[in-house]
Amino acid sequence: GAVVSQHPSRVICKSGTSVKIECRSLDFQATTMFWYRQFPKQSLMLMATSNEGSKATYEQGVEKDKFLINHASLTLSTLTVTSAHPEDSSFYICSAPKAGASTDTQYFGPGTRLTVL
């Protein structure tokens, strides 16, 4: 398999502050990474596609100015939740596709639990 890490695993912040979440592919390069949001007992909702060297692509209804994505290198993408509010509290998960012989399999990070007070 492939390893994707996220940091931090858990963060608590005050309303109005910004929080940065890192996603790293540890043993492979990823020109694309995906950011998901998961509410309790619900499925994963794709927020955006992070592209190395270019702008991220956001899904409909996701505010690009609130959820800033930067894909600075082939192994690192960051998601910054700006001016966080309690409704932003959620489990954020990143994934990266690893190229294979036939097609890509996405490997997921362990997730980041964000709690906004």
Place this chain on the structure above:
Amino acid sequence: AQSVAQPEDQVNVAEGNPLTVKCTYSVSGNPYLFWYVQYPNRGLQFLLKYITGDNLVKGSYGFEAEFNKSQTSFHLKKPSALVSDSALYFCAVRGGGGNKLTFGTGTQLKVEL
């Protein structure tokens, strides 16, 4: 648009018995189908995938899944369930030519002694 349906929110099975977690899909073109498992407060772990070839796909931890094109299904199966298999299982699909995965709503599997 592509979509995935997991009709059961929860599946209960006794340890040692076979288990099935159901999944049906809708996608344009040839489907790429995946199963992932999620343990509490953890990310998703890849179990298996179907791209092409044999309809029966074998994956991690003794799981397998059968691709049925006529029924547009990709049910996850295991011949003998373990208590440690208890987790949340997600089916996912993507159409050829793109990387976006669409997930089902998940099925909570509970294996009891």
